[in-house]
Amino acid sequence: MAEDGVPIDIDGSIMEGGGQILRICTALSCLLGLRVRVLKIRAGRSTPGLRCYFLPSLRPQHLSGLETVRDLCGGKLENGAIGSTEIDFTPGRIKGGALTADTKTAGSVCLLLQVSLPCVLFAESPSELIFKGGTNAEMAPQIDYTTMVFKPIAEHFGFKLDCDIRRRGYYPRGGGEILVRVSPVKYLKPINLTDKGSVTKIYGRAFVAGVLPYKMVKDMVSAAVRCIRRELRDLHVNIQGVQEPADKAVGNGSGIVIVAETSTGCIFAGSALGKKGVTSDRVGAEAAEILLRNLRHGGCVDEYLQDQLIIFMALADGVSQLKTGPLTLHTQTAIHFAEQLTKASFTVKKCEEANTDCCIIECQGIGLQNKNAS
Structure with a gap:
């Protein structure tokens, strides 16, 4: 844990080595009150630094995500610029309320939601968020996946996510818009998704x-x-x-x-x-x-959902169990940084059933409490 304002250094080049590391680490920084410094941002990619789609004068989706978390908690973001390979983030208080974030590109609104949602669940008051950009973009969940798959499963943690698709936007213009409403919770419940059924x-x-x-x-x-x-x-x-x-x-x-x-x-x-x-x-x-x-594969979630649930498992009050297919690199990355910042305890075991290629992820969450929620 950081003391006296000394940041925790995060190596942004390891494992998945992309924008996911920025999202999970800044969200956890915001939630836990930890100053973090992310180094070697996207160093493992062909174009390191904060992604810009090679379009002049447009803000990239990764920078938009960082700025969104900064604005949600009144924090401080240093070196937040296109092409930066290192950022320093100091969080403030998560107040909630109205916020608009615009990628000004076809950058994914779903990735803005991904970094913001854990934060506003522990805000002081309800949040109303407008995200603008691409609703159906490559290398990110489609908004339909978010509303049809992520939303109902994530709500097992004990919160409600209201997502209104106002306008759809496609590559390269973007221009889509969603309205998200979230009320804060006292804590997150653990989940148990281990029985696939038919x-x-x-x-x-x-x-x-x-x-x-x-x-x-x-x-x-x-x-x-x-x-x-x-x-x-x-x-x-x-x-x-x-x-x-x-x-x-x-x-x-x-x-x-x-x-x-x-x-x-x-x-x-x-x-x-x-x-x-x-x-x-x-x-x-x-x-x-x-x-x-x-x-x-025998698991209870698909390959695109497993990593999105890790941060909620780490924060939940109790033991969560999640049966997945083969562990993706995104999931391994999410577990690594969730453990590093929250000190939650994860274990991953191969399933014993024959003719399956699945794992059980178990997590003893830290039971983060929202002191402002009733």
């Missing part, structure tokens, strides 16, 4: 926006359904097709999110975005294949 329903959303034709939606849906039915023949697959209205979306975009729910309340998803040179059939099949891969 798949009971599959549904989803396929969309096009801008000048892209609706036929792309039909092709994505048809390919996804064909792929799923080869493995899950008896389940009805209900994927909604959407042509985004012009006043609710900025730019051209297409994509699909497919969700599977189980008899025990587990939720999995596969998603994909349209790309230049990739057929809509391929996009739909890719999302279906990701979903099926995550249903096979």
Whole structure:
């Protein structure tokens, strides 16, 4: 722990070596009142430093995330500039209230939510956050994944997340906007997600926006359904097709999110975005294949959710257990830095069942208390 204002040094180049380290460390700094200095930011990437998408005069999503946490707690951010490979963050008090954060690019609004949510759960008052940028972006959760998968599972920790998608924004213009409302909690409950159950329903959303034709939606849906039915023949697959209205979306975009729910309340998803040179059939099949891969491993969460739950497990009051598929590097990174900053105790064990490739993550959380919540 830092004493007398001496920062805790964080090596931003190890393990996953990307923006995730910034998000988890600044969020925990904010929550625990620890000054942190993150060194060698994104040093393991082809373009080190705070990401800028090579667009002049635009703020990158990683810098926007740091500034959002700074503003949430009235903290101090040193060296917060595009291209910086080292930042020094000193937190203040998390007051809550209204805040707007704008990446001014197609940088992901979901990543802004990811860094902010743990902080506002322990604020002094309810928070109303407006995030602007990309709602369906590469290398980040789609907003549909956040609302359909992350939200209901994360709420097992004992909080409510209200997320209103006001406008969608796509690469490269961005321009999307979401409104998030969160009330503070006294503490977080531990979770136990160790019983997968059986798949009971599959549904989803396929969309096009801008000048892209609706036929792309039909092709994505048809390919996804064909792929799923080869493995899950008896389940009805209900994927909604959407042509985004012009006043609710900025730019051209297409994509699909497919969700599977189980008899025990587990939720999995596969998603994909349209790309230049990739057929809509391929996009739909890719999302279906990701979903099926995550249903096979025997865990209770998909590969994209496991790392997002680690910070909440570390903060919870009690022992959490989470059954996952193969541990991702993102999850290993989240565990490493959560342990370093919170002193929560994590153990990871391989499952004993035959024909599975899963792990049990167990965490003795620190039981962080919000002294301002009733």
